[in-house]
Amino acid sequence: MAFSKTTVSSLREKFAPVVTAFCNHPLEKAYHYLIVDAICTKVRERGAVPSRGLLLVIGVNGDGFHKILSFMAADPESEGSWGEFFSSLKDRGYKGVDLVVSDAHKGLMRAIGKHFQGAAPITRDRIFT
Numbered sequence: 001m002a003f004s005k006t007t008v009s010s011l012r013e014k015f016a017p018v019v020t021a022f023c024n025h026p027l028e029k030a031y032h033y034l035i036v037d038a039i040c041t042k043v044r045e046r047g048a049v050p051s052r053g054l055l056l057v058i059g060v061n062g063d064g065f066h067k068i069l070s071f072m073a074a075d076p077e078s079e080g081s082w083g084e085f086f087s088s089l090k091d092r093g094y095k096g097v098d099l100v101v102s103d104a105h106k107g108l109m110r111a112i113g114k115h116f117q118g119a120a121p122i123t124r125d126r127i128f129t
Helices: 005-024 078-091 106-115 124-128
Strands: 033-042 053-062 067-072 097-103 120-123
Touching: 005 067, 053 078, 053 120, 067 078, 078 106, 097 106
Parallel strands: 033 097, 097 120
Antiparallel strands: 033 053, 053 067
């Protein structure tokens, strides 16, 4: 399925405020377990189509209820990108994490250690092997 540039622009204008509101809403409920990951995709930027990451964080509460808490486009391997993302969660009121599940990228692991001190990090390879 293909979309015209006009359709894409129209959709972006319509949904940008909704996405912005979602990514900035207060995080008041307790989600003691986080699952963090990045999805790599191609994006069009200034005439080029580089690979970018969509950083994603899912919170899980004590009852097993899970919810996407936020997402952000960034460099998925960068400690700085993950740190900025985690800081934005804390700025919105997120606190109380006990366990963070992620892959073992070094930048991500350093950001988890810095921003969620005291939380137990566990990598997916330790879960599924």
